[in-house]
Amino acid sequence: MNPVVTSLLQTNDAASPSDVAAIQRLLKEALGLLPAVEDEFSALAQRRKALQASIHDYETVLAPIRLLSQDILQYIFLLTLPDDRNPGMSSKESPLLVSQVCSTWRQAALTAPCLWSRLHIPIIRRNKAMLPYGGLNLTHLQAITYLQQRQRADGEEGYLKELDDHPSNSEYNRHVRKVNSVMSNRRQMVEQWLKRAGMTDLSISIVEATATFSTSQSSHTCEFGLCLSLSSKEAAPEWTRHGVDIVKILVKYASRLAVLDLGIPPQRAKPILGLSPAKVPRLRSLRLWHPGYQSVASSRHAIVGSPHIRTLRITIPAPIISGARVQWGNLVHLAVTIHTGSWYRDPKPLREFLSACQNLVVLSVVISKARAASSYQNTVVSISSALHVYSSRADSLYLAKQS
Known part of the structure; x- marks a missing residue:
């Protein structure tokens, strides 16, 4: 820097006329050089950015995960599956999640049958609900009676138009169409999923889910097979057909169910x-484990007679052996709900029932509506496995074999 400028910067003195002229020349020269320097800096910045992009590309190509063989990659995918439940049909979790990362990962996922051997399937529940109409909350039967009366009074065309134009009904119909679409896609996904599983053993859980729809006034839970808008009767069985089809698909793959x-x-x-x-x-x-099994003897269904079943959860009307298809002696884990019966007056049926289970390691018994806790607690049952009582209440008992 010019020594005159340096000296002036250290004081508040004014520059002399000759110094002013010299400093103005220096300023003009600096302003003239600045664009060239800025252009050079911009070029260097662009070059730096290009080098950084190239470095990133090189590192990406040389990433260790690219060196993994497909079988190791598939094993890693297996470790991403949930441990405590079957994976759902959601793109937010494996295996669908890992199959959407790139074509290589997708190919690896689709060629790993064990990745698709477990599946959780929700099916929309038929829930008895109210049908909003004209500010009224009507059951399905009440709605039919009401609309039949309106039909006689106003004619069919008039009452159907009014029903379709009602805001709640329009929202409801849109929701029904959306649910039908979801269930249709779900049915297709189930079939694709099980095909991808190849010949592996299948672990399937299938449950009911609740379908809800909202209006500006309130939120409703509806039964899509029954509470559907009466002007769209042809659409009523659509989602039900998809649910039935899913059950049929599982029957088709029955030989692989584990x-x-x-x-x-x-x-x-x-x-x-x-x-x-x-x-x-x-x-x-x-x-x-659906509540509906509490009213039937689930031990008498044909499927429970499979001789390879080692883990079983069922509901039986009473602790009885006769008529049951279960191979009790083969069971290792048993969870049983005794719904009704007179065992609390005579513990002998309970002893006979448990004595038939000679190889149990874990036993869980739930007594529904037990009326005599003392009889239950005083009943002594002798079975070959040394089961230890881990918890006991008036209505339930949990035992397990000590290690």
Whole structure:
């Protein structure tokens, strides 16, 4: 820097006329050089950015994960599956999540049958609900009676137009169409999923889900098969057909079922429950846990007779052996709900029931509506496995074999 400028910067003195002229020349020269320097800086910045992009590309190509063989990649994918449940049909979790990262990962995922051997399937529940109409909350039967009366009074065309124009009904119909679309996609996904599983053992859990829709006034839970807008009767069975089709798909793959959790009512699961032991040769775990099984003897369904079942959860009307298809002596884990019966007056049936289970390691017994806790607690049952009482209440008992 010019020494005159340096000296002036250290004081508040004014520059002399000759110094002013010299400093103005220096300023003009500096302003003239600045654009060239800025252009050079911009070029260097662009070059720096290009180099950084190239470095990133080189590092990406040389990333260690690219060196993994497909079988190791598939094993890593397996570790991303949930441990405590079957994976759902969601793009937010594996295996669908890892199959959407890139074409290489997708190919690896689709060629790993064990990645698709477990599946959780929700099916929309038929829930008895109210149909909003004209500010009224009507049951399905009441709605039919009401609209029949309106039909006689106003003619069919008039009451159907009024029904379609009602805001709540329009929202409801849109929601029904959306649910039908979801269930249709779900049915297709189930079939694709099980095909990808190849010949591996299948672990399937199927449950009921609640479908809801909202209006500006309130939120409703509706039964899509029954509470559907009466002006769209042809659409009523559509989602039900998809649910039935899903059950039929599971029947088609029955020979590969190894673990099956049925959280749907017996009437819906009837095609599965009626499978003979010969049709489910791999089945080793069966859980029937929908409340609907409390009113039927689930131990008498054909599927429970599979000789390879080692884990079983069922409901029986009473602790009885006669008429049951279960191979009690083969069971290792048993969870049983005794719904009704007179065992509390005579503990002998309970002793006979548990004595037939010679190989149990874990036993869980729930007594529904137990009326005599003392009889239950004083009953002594002798079975070959040394089961230790881990918890005991008036209505339940949990035992397990000590290690």
